[in-house]
Structures are given as structure tokens and as C-alpha cells.
Amino acid sequence: HNTLMPIGTQLLEIVAPITEGTTAERYLERRKGAGGYMVITQTDDHPPRRAHVDELGIRIVGQFDEHGFTNMQLHPADTGGSFLEIDQQEGGEDPMGKWSPAGPNWQKAIRKDTTLALTEVQMQSPEPETLAAHWGEIVGVPADGTTVKLPNSVFRFVKGDAEIMSGLTFKVADKAKVLAAAKARGCKVSGDEFF
Numbered sequence: 001h002n003t004l005m006p007i008g009t010q011l012l013e014i015v016a017p018i019t020e021g022t023t024a025e026r027y028l029e030r031r032k033g034a035g036g037y038m039v040i041t042q043t044d045d046h047p048p049r050r051a052h053v054d055e056l057g058i059r060i061v062g063q064f065d066e067h068g069f070t071n072m073q074l075h076p077a078d079t080g081g082s083f084l085e086i087d088q089q090e091g092g093e094d095p096m097g098k099w100s101p102a103g104p105n106w107q108k109a110i111r112k113d114t115t116l117a118l119t120e121v122q123m124q125s126p127e128p129e130t131l132a133a134h135w136g137e138i139v140g141v142p143a144d145g146t147t148v149k150l151p152n153s154v155f156r157f158v159k160g161d162a163e164i165m166s167g168l169t170f171k172v173a174d175k176a177k178v179l180a181a182a183k184a185r186g187c188k189v190s191g192d193e194f195f
Contacts (some may be wrong), residue, residue, distance in 0.1 A: 004102050006110045007170065008117040010152065011096035013040075013100055016114070036165025038073070038083035041139060041150070046070045046088035053086070056138065069100040079138060080131050081123035081157075082165040086139070089137055095152070113173060119153060120169035124160025132157040167193075 002015045015037060017025035027037055043049050050072060053060065061071035061083075068090030076083045091098040096107055125131040126144045135155055136143035148155040162165060172178045175192065182194035 006102070006106055007115050008110065008112075010118045011040075011099065011106070012118060012168075013038075036082055036123075036168070037123070038085055038087040039081075039155070040087060042092060043086055043088050044093055046072070046086070049086050049088075052140065053101065053138065054131070058138065067100060068098075074138070080134060080163045081125065084135070086140065115170050115172050116152065117152075117171040118168060119171050120156050120167075121153065121165065122156045122158055122167035122169070123164065124158055124166040125163045126159070126161065128157035128159055131163060167195075 001018050002013055004011050004013045006012075015024050016124060017028070019025075024037060028034065035110045041057065053074060054073065058078040059075035060072055062071065064071050070088045072086050074084045074086070089097070089099055098104075099106060122134075129143070132143035132146045132148055132155070135157075136148045139148065139150070141148050143157075146157045156165070156169075156170045179189050179192070179194060187194040
């Protein structure tokens with residue numbers, strides 16, 4: 001089961017396996033709990049991105065091109081950290097424009113009372129600078145140490161035992177309210193973080 005929620009002009013998809021044997025279920029079992037699964041990015045010129053991925057020898061595990069939407073999912077064993085998807089949407093140059101996977105009227109679901117933007121995706125790695133450089137090479141934005149800065153978000157790579165997506169950072173309307181809600185739902189709260 002999945003839901004797609006707009007966070008400003010970005011989208012966050014939450015996936016929960018409801019049948020046995022799904023890719024998401026196997027990933028969660030290997031990870032031993034919930035966590036990030038895939039980072040989806042958008043480009044305005046897909047063919048050169050595809051050619052670059054091929055040049056790097058990165059395997060593609062899923063792809064399609066239909067109705068003005070081009071999709072390319074990269075194998076996580078070749079990217080490290082998580083699945084990485086690079087898509088192009090005809091008319092998607094406008095941040096409020098069309099995005100086929102979200103439906104024709106996704107913009108109407110934008111709410112600004114709590115969460116305003118997804119500002120950062122964090123990934124752990126035993127060698128964060130190496131993984132940052134690799135992701136930077138894949139997306140065509142050179143890493144600055146352990147960060148890769150995209151136009152509307154940042155990939156941050158931190159030290160950890162395994163290569164996994166380990167966190168998300170959001171801009172919110174009322175930080176105290178969000179942290180209180182997380183605590184009320186049983187999350188551990190530490191400073192500005194909850195998990």
C-alpha cells in the first residue's frame with residue numbers, strides 16, 4: 001500500500017508491504033525495520049542522464065516511457081545508499097506542474113499548516129565521502145565533501161555501519177508542535193530530531 005503526499009512542491013511516498021514477497025518487504029527485512037527505500041529525482045533532459053548511467057555501468061532495474069513521463073530506477077547495489085530514480089515529466093519544469101505518478105490534481109493536496117519542504121535526504125555509509133562522490137557523479141552535481149546540493153534539496157552522507165537512507169530533514173511551520181506530536185506518537189525525540 002502506498003500514499004503520495006506533497007511537501008511543498010516535492011512529493012514524499014510512504015510504502016507499506018501488504019503481501020509477502022514484495023521488494024519493499026525484503027528490503028525492510030534486510031534492514032531490520034522501517035527506513036528509506038528510494039530517492040526520486042527529476043531532470044529536464046533524460047537522454048543524456050540515461051547515457052551517463054550506461055557509461056558508468058549502473059544497472060537499471062525498472063524503466064518506462066509513456067504519456068510524457070520517462071522513468072529510470074537504478075540498482076541500489078550499483079548506487080549504494082538506496083534506490084535512485086531519475087525521471088523526466090513533460091511540463092514538469094514548473095515545480096507546480098504536471099507529475100504523472102501523483103495524479104492530475106496533486107497540487108490541490110498541498111498543505112502548509114505543518115510541513116513546508118523536504119530539505120535534505122541523509123544516507124549512512126562506512127565511507128560517506130566516497131558515497132557522496134559516487135552519487136554526485138551519477139546525478140551530475142559534484143559532491144562538496146559529504147554533500148550533494150540539488151536545486152531544491154541536499155543529499156547528506158554521514159558515517160554509519162551500513163549504506164542506507166537514514167533520515168529526512170523538513171522545513172516545518174511550527175517545530176515545537178511537530179516534536180510534541182512525534183513524542184505523543186511514541187517516537188524518541190532528541191533536540192530537533194525524532195525517530
